[in-house]
Amino acid sequence: MNIEQIYTGCLAQGAYYITSNGEAAIIDPLREITPYIERAEKDGVKIKYIFETHFHADFVSGHVDLAKATGATIVYGPNAKTAFEAHIATDGEVFQLGNVTIELLHTPGHTMESSCFLLKDESGKDTALFSGDTLFIGDVGRPDLAQKAADMTQEQLAATLFHSLRNKIMTLADDITVYPAHGAGSACGKNMSKETTDLLGNQKAVNYALRADMTEAEFVKEVTDGLLPPPGYFGMNVAMNKQGYDNIAEVMTRSLRGLSPREFEAAAGETGAVVLDTRNPEVFAEGFIPNSINIGLNGQFAPWVGALIPDVKQQLLIITEAGMEEETIKRLARVGYDFVLGYLEGGFNAWKSEGNEVDSVGRITAEELEAQFTADTVLIDVRKPGEFAAEHVDGAKSIPLDFMNDYLSEFPKDKHIILHCAGGYRSMIAASILKARGWDDIVDVTGGFAAIAKTSLPKTDYVCPSTIKK
Numbered sequence: 001m002n003i004e005q006i007y008t009g010c011l012a013q014g015a016y017y018i019t020s021n022g023e024a025a026i027i028d029p030l031r032e033i034t035p036y037i038e039r040a041e042k043d044g045v046k047i048k049y050i051f052e053t054h055f056h057a058d059f060v061s062g063h064v065d066l067a068k069a070t071g072a073t074i075v076y077g078p079n080a081k082t083a084f085e086a087h088i089a090t091d092g093e094v095f096q097l098g099n100v101t102i103e104l105l106h107t108p109g110h111t112m113e114s115s116c117f118l119l120k121d122e123s124g125k126d127t128a129l130f131s132g133d134t135l136f137i138g139d140v141g142r143p144d145l146a147q148k149a150a151d152m153t154q155e156q157l158a159a160t161l162f163h164s165l166r167n168k169i170m171t172l173a174d175d176i177t178v179y180p181a182h183g184a185g186s187a188c189g190k191n192m193s194k195e196t197t198d199l200l201g202n203q204k205a206v207n208y209a210l211r212a213d214m215t216e217a218e219f220v221k222e223v224t225d226g227l228l229p230p231p232g233y234f235g236m237n238v239a240m241n242k243q244g245y246d247n248i249a250e251v252m253t254r255s256l257r258g259l260s261p262r263e264f265e266a267a268a269g270e271t272g273a274v275v276l277d278t279r280n281p282e283v284f285a286e287g288f289i290p291n292s293i294n295i296g297l298n299g300q301f302a303p304w305v306g307a308l309i310p311d312v313k314q315q316l317l318i319i320t321e322a323g324m325e326e327e328t329i330k331r332l333a334r335v336g337y338d339f340v341l342g343y344l345e346g347g348f349n350a351w352k353s354e355g356n357e358v359d360s361v362g363r364i365t366a367e368e369l370e371a372q373f374t375a376d377t378v379l380i381d382v383r384k385p386g387e388f389a390a391e392h393v394d395g396a397k398s399i400p401l402d403f404m405n406d407y408l409s410e411f412p413k414d415k416h417i418i419l420h421c422a423g424g425y426r427s428m429i430a431a432s433i434l435k436a437r438g439w440d441d442i443v444d445v446t447g448g449f450a451a452i453a454k455t456s457l458p459k460t461d462y463v464c465p466s467t468i469k470k
Contacts, residue, residue: 001100001121003128006035006177009194010331011059012185012303014196016130018119020098026072027117028181028225029062030250031334033069036062040070047072049095051102053132053181055113055241056187057145057234058303060336064244077106077115083243089115105168107134110141110162110188112152116169118176127327128177129200134161135169136180138193140209142227145188145234146193154227158220170210174201185300187307189230226386228402232310237336240312248330251338255329258345261354264317267341273315276305278328279348280321281428285361285444289351292319294432297328299425302335307402308429312336318343320350329348361431362443366451369418373457378417380411381448382430387422392449394458401426404433413439420445420452 004017008030016027017039026036031227040047047070049065054077063074077097081088089095091106110133119128124303133141133255143157152160177197184194191208204210209223226456259267268275275292277284278301284294297303297320309316318340320328325343332340346349354356364372364414373379376397381388392398399407402420411417411434419442421427427444434442445452453459 001098003119003179005196006030007183008334009185010299011303011334012192012300013059014179014181014183016179018100018102019043019045019098020047020100020122023048023098025051025095025097025102026066026144027051028053028056028132029066031060031062031065031245032330033062033066033248035071036066036294043389044108046070048097049102050074051117051130052076052080052102052241053130053134054111055238056181056236057230058182058186058306059334060237060240060245062248063241065247066166070360075104077104077113079108080113081242089379099173107132107161107164107168109143109157109164110134111145112157112160114141114164118172126173126176128179128222129169129172130179131169132181133188134164135178135203135207135210136182136189136192137178137195137198137203138207139189139191140165140207140223142189142230142279143231144227145238152168154224155220158223159216161223162216162219165210169200170204170212172200174199174204176200179202185302185303187228187234190228216411223444228385228400229308231402233306233335236310236312237306240336245336246338248333251333251449252326255338255340255342256326257342258325259317259342260345261356262350264342264344265356271315271319271341273341274309275317275319276323277348277432278317278324279319281424281444283431284428285363287352287358287360288348288432289319290357291436292432293436294423294428296428297321297324297331301328302331303427304401304429305332305337306335308405308433309337313339315339315341317341319348322347359435361428361435363444364418364443365448366455366457369420369445369452370455377418378412378415379420380430381449382419382421382426389461391453391459391461393452394460394462398463401430404430408418408434408437411439416441416443418443418445421448423448423450 006015105116117130144154277292278297379396388398419427
């Protein structure tokens with residue numbers, strides 16, 4: 001028996017590859033299926049099952065294409081309804097994989113079909129729990145993503161999750177290894193650890209949601225407290241995972257299309273496509289195509305695209321570093337953005353060499369901010385509410401990047417605006433959005449709050465309700 005976690009950092013997502021005696025199972029696969037097929041061929045095993053812990057909201061799974069390519073059976077838990085052929089399992093149903101077995105544990109609460117998969121080794125001993133979004137390392141799944149489909153409030157879903165955890169998970173042995181679907185950085189929870197596996201016994205000891213003395217009412221309050229609205233693309237990804245989607249090879253073929261600067265400009269004007277520049281923020285700041293949005297490929301790229309461009313059917317034109325065109329299109333397809341019209345051939349340098357118009361964003365150091373800071377300074381902190389609440393510059397205003405499109409009126413057009421985040425990635429996204437919407441007098445703080453924290457600017461953890469948006 002072999003268990004391999006295939007972790008994708010930019011999505012904070014864990015897929016799993018399990019083999020035993022010539023057979024393999026994949027749990028929660030990503031959309032690009034070639035790596036799984038190649039791995040199975042290399043190991044000389046046949047992919048028998050594709051286990052889905054639930055209908056994912058934050059990425060498009062590869063289950064449909066993988067089943068077509070391998071003949072493997074797609075397995076969901078109770079309550080799942082799909083537009084494609086799948087085995088809807090019953091609670092406690094057992095699946096034979098080589099010399100081991102995998103038992104489905106129905107654990108509704110995150111969503112109503114959510115299930116965990118309990119792996120028993122060759123001797124029948126409980127060995128591993130593939131917990132999906134039911135149980136994370138340090139957290140549990142947010143209970144608000146299935147409200148409409150389940151006709152339940154988030155409080156009712158949280159109460160359901162409470163009983164799933166107590167009756168199905170916490171009764172298991174402490175020495176079982178927990179393999180969750182996500183880690184820190186995912187929007188599917190709020191307090192996830194950077195660790196991607198742990199022993200269940202340790203989670204019982206340190207995970208706030210697994211406290212043995214916790215009442216249902218306490219659990220519901222703690223799990224729902226501080227939940228930010230889910231990104232707008234989540235519902236669209238759920239629909240794709242339920243109904244099916246275009247083959248990713250077809251998506252890559254039609255999207256990987258190089259356009260000259262003239263063709264690129266014409267496509268932008270004729271289609272209304274969003275121009276997405278995926279270069280690093282430091283490079284973008286020095287020069288970019290007017291009205292383009294910067295979301296750097298080296299950060300949490302796909303989740304930020306989903307949060308700030310919530311319609312997965314939005315047409316896109318992309319600008320990348322040389323050689324990163326295919327990788328960019330693949331990452332967009334992972335979260336359902338299948339309508340890339342093409343990329344700028346030769347990148348920004350080709351655009352610039354044609355003598356086309358360019359724009360830029362001013363940047364200042366934390367020391368320069370300190371020198372010019374007064375009571376009238378418009379300093380906007382685009383970090384998450386929890387980061388702002390932990391510590392911020394006294395007098396700064398909180399407008400989290402996640403929801404800045406809803407609060408554009410809070411950015412004055414007649415004043416000099418200074419933006420910062422934790423390190424510079426998110427504030428440059430915010431600056432590019434403002435630039436594209438007509439704001440001109442904007443600068444970004446190089447190094448973000450990490451650099452600001454080293455200055456003598458007054459800082460506080462006091463949060464006035466009128467200064468923080470969520």
